[in-house]
Amino acid sequence: MPRGTPACLALITLTAMPPPALEIRQLRKTFGTFRAVDGIDLTVRQGTFHGIVGPNGAGKSTTIGMAVGLIVPDAGEITVLGHDALRDRAAARALTGVLPDGLDLPERLTGAELLRYSAGLRGLSRAAAAERVTELIEVLGLAKAAATPLADCSTGNRKKVGLAQALLHAPRLLVLDEPFEAVDPVSAASIRRVLRRFVDSGGTCVLSTHSMMLVEQMCDEVTVIHQGTVVAAGTVAEVAGGLPLEDRFVELVGAETTGTDGLSWLVR
Amino acid sequence: MSAGTAGTALVGTGPVSAAGAIGTPARMRAVMLRRSLRENPGPAVAALTGLLAAAWLIRYAVHGEGDTLSILAGTWVLGWIVLPLMLGGGRGRVRPSHLRLEPVGSLPAAAGLLIASAVGIGPLVSLVALAALPVHAAASSGSPGAVLTAGLGALLLWLTGLIGSALALEAIGHAGGPAGAVLTGTFTGTVMGLFGSVWAVAPWITELLAGTPEHIARWLVYFPGSWPLSAAGGAAGPFLALLAVVAVAAGGYFALVRRTLVARSSWRPRLPHAAKPAVTTAGPRGIPGGRWGPGPVWAVAGRESRTWARHPLRLQYLTFAVVYGALLAGLPMLAGTEVLVPWAGVLTALWAAAMSAGLIGLDGTALWMPLTMPGGERAEVRGRALAWLLLVTPIALLLTVAGVLLAPDVDPLPALAVLPAVLGAGATLPVWVSLLRVRPVPDVRHPTSADNPTDIVSALVASGGGLVAAAVPMAWLIWGPDGTGGVAALLGIAAGVAAWFGGAWLADDRLANRGAEVLTAAGQRTRPPETVIPMRIDAAWYRENRATAWALILLTVGWVPVVPQGLMVLVLDISGGWIVASHLTGPARTGTAVAMVALGGAMLLTGLVLWGRRPRPAP
Structure with a gap:
């Protein structure tokens, strides 16, 4: 707040400020003796595209899993659009759309049936479900996957169906874990457009990814997680600090091996 | 290969030696079995139950009738083949597909996989149970030659079960699609129905144990379960027939392994053709996804x-x-x-x-x-x-x-x-x-x-x-x-x-x-935190973990009424000072033993419920 701002104006500003779309405080999770998440703080402002990056095993998916209620944290607070996600789960769930990574789907349903099932679970009316499912199939290029049992769909098509079900109930917060993995470039471009429109209209999108290019292209803010803690957070430009984001990322998380030593038996 | 250190034996610069290919799957299986025994008590309980049944069979072999013993032994082997199809016997097995990417020949792979199949509780208990056949030969004839022949016959019967079980799990288990599923269900249901009907008609069992009726005994010549004792009686044909059964089963298993390794194909059902949707997109009124309730x-x-x-x-x-x-x-x-x-x-x-x-x-x-x-x-x-x-x-x-x-x-x-x-x-x-x-x-x-x-x-x-x-x-x-x-x-x-x-x-x-x-x-991507159980009396832990403590007590003590007080009286007809039912006779004895099984069952069930509701461990 600028110096000299009257106190009442500051109060009005604070009151009018919308709550963060996702706020995480001192989140911790231990599996056995392995501390996967160690006191993470994260704030995602409404109407932004927020990237979460980190090396394999950094704790990204665990953090996302806890944020959406699929993993129970050992300690910490999670707030979704002003609702305590740990105590008022129903309200948080109603506002959130989720695309987890590596979890199964009801494999015997077709893509279209999965969307109808999801619509039913969300309590959408028959007319709304039919309209939205039809549009999502068309916009995301799901005509083939919509008619094929998910067990027989490619990874990319499964991702697209998963994304469609996350969007179906028009959530205000989208939490996507590796949404572009195995998705072809044409579909990826249309998904990016859909997500950009969603964010431009006031929605919030949190995505976990390994692609620094994607973060640079799409995200307003980024959080870098390493060994269960936040090592950098801010706007993409702030975190990059004038370097290409990928170089900065490697610098932040520290490369464990350079790839130039050892393996003499492999290189002849 | 995904079996940790065992896999390193197959990773190298050229084809794996035959000895390595044969031994490695068995070592992999041993690692899996050890882990499964450490992680849950199910296999140990199954082993105990199986050994009790095997002990009863051996006891019966001493004084019982040969034809009935043959039926029981053959039924045991049939159960060994069929039950894993229904009760998840494929879990923890080393399969042909695990060796698909390794430079292993089909024959050493098949041999190695069969040896690996022999590492387990089922094969061990079955081997003990089939020892009833040479025991019967010794008790009835006493001739060393007859005992040896019955023993070899029992071994061949055991091999039939071992290979048959592996074959069934790979062939029937992988016959995907609705038709394969319905056929497998019909097959297993029929076999179990035949077993179940035997139990349902208790007088038949009594009659059978006293001696096989003539109208059944005359068909036994076609039943492999009877061949070891027939061979022990001096007939060469049954022994050769058993050898042939084992050879055919082994040949079938080899062909199946070869198909998986060489043809690089599995029994998985084909994916639907890319251009042909498996299910129509639109429902009855053009709605995508079909009809759904509200x-x-x-x-x-x-x-x-x-x-x-x-x-x-x-x-x-x-x-x-x-x-x-x-x-x-x-x-x-x-x-x-x-x-x-x-x-x-x-x-x-x-x-x-x-x-x-x-x-x-x-x-x-x-x-x-x-x-x-x-x-x-x-x-x-x-x-x-x-x-x-x-x-x-x-x-x-x-x-x-x-x-x-x-x-x-x-x-x-x-x-x-x-x-x-x-x-x-x-x-x-x-x-x-x-x-x-x-x-x-x-x-x-x-x-x-x-x-x-x-x-x-x-x-x-x-x-x-x-x-x-x-x-x-x-x-x-x-x-x-x-x-x-x-x-x-x-x-x-x-x-x-x-x-x-x-x-x-x-x-x-x-x-x-x-x-x-x-x-x-x-x-199973991450293991949930284990409940820490103190190894000494800790009142504070008990206060905070009452459900866990009671679950442990019930799951430990519940077996006492089920096994020694109940099943051992009912199955082995044992007596003893501390066994309540042994102080009674007739229906009262049976009723008490049944009540003990029911009591223990209720205790175990309650223990299971409490274990599911135990408090989470502190972070």
């Missing part, structure tokens, strides 16, 4: 109904339940016993419940969807139960009506009174059990029969709930005033409704409070 519960029920119709293992379980139930009730008619015929529907419902006790594991981590939606847990439980009820009720009713029509002289009231109780319990209790004991399948998208996630404990608990509910109307029929059968029917409905709500409450509670834990177990 609201979250019907959404889950719709998903479940479609899954029941399309999932090969679910189809197999349902077919098994129908065939088994119908045969169990109908086969005794061959002996002129019609009393079970109207119970076909009840028995089918009970088995359908038992076979539904592992469906959460079968669906993998698909449970995440309801867990991210408001009220999703409740809808998941009720939707699953509703779909089961809608599926099983018409089948059970049809079989009951058919049974009543086939046996007009049998009073249908008991079966009709019990049916709603069993249906009510069967709908919701398996949901709870499968949430409590999640056993995920390795490949959710393309599971095989060998991946059956329903273990014997889950099946018993799920069907046991139905029996408890059925006890209410049955008790009224037995001890209630005459001429009040209508009350029993009402009690059956009430018991069914109560069981429905009881099971739904337990499942709701489990999913709402431990949903994330269930999901983790279904994915």
